[in-house]
Amino acid sequence: MTAAETIKKKFTKEKLHKFVFGTRERQGLGQQIAVYGLLIIIGFIFIYPILYMISTSFMDRNDLLDSSVKWLPSSLYIQNYIAAAKSMDFWKTLGKGVIIAGVPTLFNVLTGMIVGYGFARYDFKLKKLFMGILLFSYILPDQVTMIPTYVLYNDMGILGTIWTFVLPALLGNGINSAIFILIFYSFFKQVPKVLMEAAYIDGAGHFKAFFKIAIPSAVPAIITVFLFSFVWYWNESYLTEMYVQGLTTKSEWTNLVIQLKNFDSNYSTRATTGDMATSLNESVRMAATSLSILPLFLMYLVLQRQFIESIDRTGITGE
Amino acid sequence: MSKKEKKQKKPKIKVGKLEKREARAGYFFTLPWVIGVIAFLLVPLAQSFKFMWYNIRITPMGMIYNYIGIGNFTNIWHEDPEFPQQLVTYIWQTCLEVPIIIVFALMIAIMLNGKIKMRAFFRLIFFLPVIIVSGPVMNMLVSEGAATIPSMNVQSIVAAFDVFFPTSVAESIGEMFSNMIMTLWYSGVQILIFLSALQKVDPALYEAAKIDGGSGWECFWKITLPTMKPMILLNAVYTVIFLSGNEQNTxxxxxxxxxxSGTKEKGYGYASAMAWLYAIVITLIVGLFALMLGSKKDVYDRKAKKFKKLQKKEERMKRRVIRRGERHAKKVARNSRRYTTYDGSGDY
Structure with a gap:
């Protein structure tokens, strides 16, 4: 063996450095461990509340009091879920919640598409002013306009109906409508103008160009807006309680999130009338929480790709 | 001078038929939104501005307005001394949480942007909270203590900060630590925005930097961060707005x-005054972040412009030198001729 060969085979410091920290082209083992370790730890922290919620929701009273039971309940106890679902009136509330979130979302998509196209495609004098107002309407908190709007709905007599959500969405001023208009705006900006011009030369009018070219090309943006709008309307409890349910009138309209908000009082009133098996404890509350999350969670699992790639596709981040 | 200016002005072009028609179509397409803005934004805004100065009582006959000037604002101080306090706490909390969320989101996005197996899986986890975060769910989880990182002693942290900072700051810091997971949960959308922006950075830039011997650290500060700057602003504004409309917000x-509330002092007018204070605070915070993060042109543009300016200046100097040289040469030539004519050597 020559001297050069021994050096080659020897475990040198440089080699170790290369192995751990990597070279310019290749990630080293140390780097990889660091990155994966961080990601896994942070990921665990992220889903820790959910795991906690699920594990607690399956515990019966003995498990809750037993300090030796920490994560895994001793038996799969689903009585909590039954009680919580009964108290929340789960299926009926679910249906109402879908309507409350779904119908305004449809109008949000429709109006956002039309208005976004108008902003992206045409030049007119007041465009800059309008865009300024659009941004302003996003920054302005709802609370400022909430009180007069409440009075307006009251005067119109639509308080406590779903119209209080549909009407603003139809006119492009629903929850976070400004974002959706901006999403469509940035999306339609990317549609090459030549395409439109070709359509005009072939004799299409403004509307035909919109329906035949703009809408079919905007499918990714439509999916994004639909998903986000649905989620945001679904998770809105403050405005839903105020407008759709009507704080003072308390109409039939409700969704799972509101039911969860009033869960404690609802549950205790039901418990006193005597049709509840268990008294209120944290397992029942966690069961109610997981029930209110469940529908969107399933939707997320089914449509995960659409959700994750949504922001990529809309081109908010520029090309 | 004025004549020159007039000449430079563009000749006014009469708007053609096509432009007019296009403009009309533009107005037509944005019409629904314009109506909505007037009905649900501008008119209510004006109304609530008016409400602010009145004490409003609701009777079966309708609303009775009583002008009390700034009475509502003084009432807020008397009736709800908590409100201004909470407002200050809110400002501190937002100013603390936004940078944390932004930095955290950027960190995660950069890690996910590298060569990573199961990227889709990690993205799935980090985006999951976006689906879940709603006021009541968060309240439930917080009240059950699921939002705290278990082995963190918040009390001692607050006590430590209380020595150096005013109580409101220490309180907001403590609240942030006790709800650390919730703070991180708010960064789902931001991570995706950063990630999709990172994927659009030209890889040639990094390659060029590597060839010039730039390390990863340098690449981050000189390439990634400057290109991310507009996205950072976008995310900061989004985060502020999200935190402001969040139901966790007291x-x-x-x-x-x-x-x-049924009391005499409170009511629509009182609430409007509160809402306006709140809105002004939020606008100021957004403005602050916009000032801090937003520059009209990005760094490269500015540098390129500076360089061009410098080049022009140099060129001007060069020309001046050449001109001066020419002038000087002429002078010398003239002088030499003069001297040849006047030296009186008697050569001719």
């Missing part, structure tokens, strides 16, 4: 309860 529940 301020908006205070406004709501003031709106429907």
């Amino acid at each position: 301020l908006i529940t205070m406004i709501e309860s003031a709106m429907f």
Whole structure:
């Protein structure tokens, strides 16, 4: 063996450095461990509340009091879920919640598409002013306009109906409508103008160009807006309680999130009338929480790709 | 001078038929939104501005307005001394949480942007909270203590900060630590925005930097961060707005309860005054972040412009030198001729 060969085979410091920290082209083992370790730890922290919620929701009273039971309940106890679902009136509330979130979302998509196209495609004098107002309407908190709007709905007599959500969405001023208009705006900006011009030369009018070219090309943006709008309307409890349910009138309209908000009082009133098996404890509350999350969670699992790639596709981040 | 200016002005072009028609179509397409803005934004805004100065009582006959000037604002100080306090706490909390969320989101996005197996899986986890975060769910989880990182002693942290900072700051810091997971949960959308922006950075830039011997660290500061700057602003504004409308925020529940409280002082006018204070604070915070993060041109543009300016200056100097040289040469030539004519050597 020559001297050069021994050096080659020897475990040198440089080699170790290369192995751990990597070279310019290749990630080293140390780097990889660091990155994966961080990601896994942070990921665990992220889903820790959910795991906690699920594990607690399956515990019966003995498990809750037993300090030796920490994560895994001793038996799969689903009585909590039954009680919580009964108290929340789960299926009926679910249906109402879908309507409350779904119908305004449809109008949000429709109006956002039309208005976004108008902003992206045409030049007119007041465009800059309008865009300024659009941004302003996003920054302005709802609370400022909430009180007069409440009075307006009251005067119109639509308080406590779903119209209080549909009407603003139809006119492009629903929850976070400004974002959706901006999403469509940035999306339609990317549609090459030549395409439109070709359509005009072939004799299409403004509307035909919109329906035949703009809408079919905007499918990714439509999916994004639909998903986000649905989620945001679904998770809105403050405005839903105020407008759709009507704080003072308390109409039939409700969704799972509101039911969860009033869960404690609802549950205790039901418990006193005597049709509840268990008294209120944290397992029942966690069961109610997981029930209110469940529908969107399933939707997320089914449509995960659409959700994750949504922001990529809309081109908010520029090309 | 004035003549020159007039000449430079563009000749006014009469708007053609096509432009007019296009403009009309533009107005037509944005019409629904314009109506909505007037009905649900501008008119209510004006109304609530008016409400602010009145004490409003609701009777079966309708609303009775009583002008009390700035009475509502003084009432807020008397009736709800908590409100201004909470407002200050809110400002501190937002100013603390936004940078944390932004930095955290950027960090995660950069890690996910590298060569990583199961990227889709990690993205799935980090985006999951976006689906879940709603006021009641968060309240439930917080009240059950699921939002705290278990082995963190918040009390001692607050005590430590209380020595150096005013109580409101220490309180907001403590609240942030006790709800650390929630703070991180708010960064789902931001991570995706950063990630999709990172994927659009030209890889040639990094390659060029590597060839010039730039390390990863340098690449981050000189390439990634400058290109991310507009996205950072976008995310900061988004985060502020999200935190402001979030139901975890006690301020908006205070406004709501003031709106429907039956006492004489409170009511619509009082709540409007609160809401305006709140809105002004939020606008100021957004403005602050916009000032801090937003520059009209990005760094490269500015540098390129500077360089061009410098080049022009140099060129001007060069020309001046050449001209001066020419002038000088002429002078010398003239002088030499003069001297040849006047030296009186008697050569001719």
